[in-house]
Amino acid sequence: MEPQGYYAASTAALPPALPLRGDIRADICVVGGGFTGLSAALHAARTGAKVVLLEAETIGYAxxxxxxxxxxxxNRKEQAELEAWLGPQHAGDLWALSEEARALVFAYAAVGCDLKRGLVIAAHNERMAQALAEDAAHLESRYDYHALRMMSRAETAEALGTEVYPAARFDGGGGHLHPLKFARSLAGQARAAGAMLFEHSPAHSIDGTTVRTAGGSVTADHVLLACDAFTGTLVPDVAPYIAHVESFIVATEPLPTDANVLPNDAAVADTRHVLDYYRKSTDNRLLFAGRESYWNVPKDIAPVVRPRMLRVFPQLADVAIEYAWSGTVGITRTRMPHFGRVSPRVLFGHGYSGHGVALTMVGGKALAEAALGNPERFDILARVPPRKLPGGPFLRKPMVTAALTLLKWRDLL
Ligand SMILES: Cc1cc2nc3c(=O)[nH]c(=O)nc-3n(C[C@H](O)[C@H](O)[C@H](O)COP(=O)(O)OP(=O)(O)OC[C@H]3O[C@@H](n4cnc5c(N)ncnc54)[C@H](O)[C@@H]3O)c2cc1C
Known part of the structure; x- marks a missing residue:
């Protein structure tokens, strides 16, 4: 099975990028060809900098x-929480960055990425419905964000085609896209701006600002690490700050025309810690994600997700699942991205905690700007104090598992 499931099957291939061979010099070496690395490469290359990007597998592989x-x-954390934690100025700066990120994703994905407007956050209980309404009022009064509208039980059922939620919040400022098409489109935009991309080129060590792969090396003025969940493998000092969660997604066969599923065509995420999130593809499949694990990916993912999907959409009992896949989410203890410097010229940004489709755009931009001498955005992100995960190298996995399992139980309250 394709590691990227339905997405790989529905995206045109990129012109292949060769593995790195030999020793080259660059202004900036980006390690990682996901959204962060591609955004960094694109922004840096557009200034005329010589940019080399090394991807361990293929563009958008993870x-x-x-x-x-x-x-x-x-941000993944609500603004009121950020204000209490970091103060109103810093929280406001983070909100401004997130708004810039949103503008960037809508601009860069405008062509060929199946971009659509509309996001629904569905409350899984009355308490969360109240919390969503309070957050909406706060964003409206304090940040002038007017795209939110609460929906009653009946409105939610009509918009989503399911009766499992007591209320929901529509967000006209959110939306959805085809992520692999977007990654490949960003790669095309970065190449057009002059960036050199190398695939199948895992960086195995960094010595000063020289990054080495099996086939060669890149010596750069700055190195930007954009490996998200995998940064700790390359730089062990960063490992205590990033945990892995495996999240599972399925794609159904194209839905029958009379299936009443997401008539409003928005993306939906519910309010649980271990959440259900779903949307329809342009060819009318339901892409449904639910369940996650902290250790293993089951061999057969579809039977793990299907009961969650049928709980929300029992009308799909006879609809087949055609694709199933998983992905590794890099999460931090604070649920805020973790940005910093390994050394003065080696910078990293990772840990968007399931909230990275938009934020990576500004994360990559911030990394590129910092390397080019303007660290203003980078510093806003890097000033968020990171917290180490508990447990040290040996107990980290079991302790993170225990903490996340506790959150799963809290969803039942
Ligand atoms: C299943 C799943 C569902 C999600 N759903 C959403 C969602 O709906 N909305 C949302 O906002 N966020 C979501 N997220 C989070 C979002 O996808 C991420 O935050 C975002 O893609 C991170 O991008 P990145 O470029 O930082 O990391 P990645 O996309 O993980 O890219 C890192 C890249 O680095 C490469 N790499 C690693 N080590 C090396 C090395 N040593 N040398 C060279 N290359 C290396 C990897 O191969 C990879 O391609 C989801 C994540 C997952 C896994």
Whole structure:
């Protein structure tokens, strides 16, 4: 099975990028060909910098080519929480970056990425419906964000074609796209701007600002690490800050014309910690994600996700699942992205915690700008204090598993 499931089957191939061979010099070496690395390469190359990007597998191979495609405005943490934690100025700066990220994703994905407007956050209980309404009022009064509208139980059922939610919040500022098409489109835009992309070129070590692969090396003025969940493998000092969660997605066969599923065609995410998130593809399949694991990916993903899908859409009992795949989400303890410097000229940005489709655009831009001498955006991101995951190298996995399992149980309250 294709690692990127339906997305690989529905995206035109990129002109292949060769593996790195030999020793080359660049202004900026980007490691990682997902949204962050591609955005960094694109922004840097557009200034005329000589940019080389190294991707271990193929462009968009990891989270960026497998995700739910949902464009979520704002940050993963609510603004009121950020204000209490970081102060109103810093929280406001982070909101401004998230708005810039949203504008960038809608601009860069405008052509050929199946981009659509409309996002629904579905409350899984009355308490969360109330919390969504309070957050909406806060965003409206404090940040002038007017795209949100609460929906009653009946309106939600009509918009989504399911009766499982007591209420929901429509967000006209959000939306969805085809993530692998977007990754490949960004790669095309970066190449057109002059960036050199190498695939099948895993970086195995960094010595100063020289990045080495099996076939060669890149010596650059700056190195930008954009490996998300995998950054810790290359730079062990960063590993205590990033946890892995495997998230599972299925794609049905094209839905029958009379199936009442997402008539409003928005992307939907519910409010649980281990959430259901779903949307329709342009060829009218339901792409449904639910369940995750912290250790293993089951051999057969479809039977794991199908019961969650049928709980929301029992009308799909006779509809076949044609694709199933998983992806690794890099999450931080704070649920905010983690940006910083390994050394003065080696920078990293990762850990969008399931909220990266838009934020990676500004994350990559911030990395590129910092390398080119303007660290203003980078510093806003890097000033968010990171927190280490508990447990040290040996107990980290079991302790993170225990913490996340606890959150799963809280969903039942
Ligand atoms: C299943 C799933 C569903 C998600 N759904 C959503 C969603 O609906 N909305 C949302 O906002 N976010 C979502 N996310 C999160 C979002 O996809 C990520 O935040 C985002 O794609 C991160 O992009 P990135 O470029 O930082 O990392 P990645 O896309 O993971 O890219 C990192 C790249 O680095 C490469 N790499 C790693 N190590 C090396 C090395 N040593 N040398 C060279 N290359 C290396 C990898 O192969 C990979 O291509 C989801 C994530 C997953 C996995």
């Amino acid at each position: 989270a960026s080519g497998r995700n739910g495609g949902q464009i979520h405005p704002g």
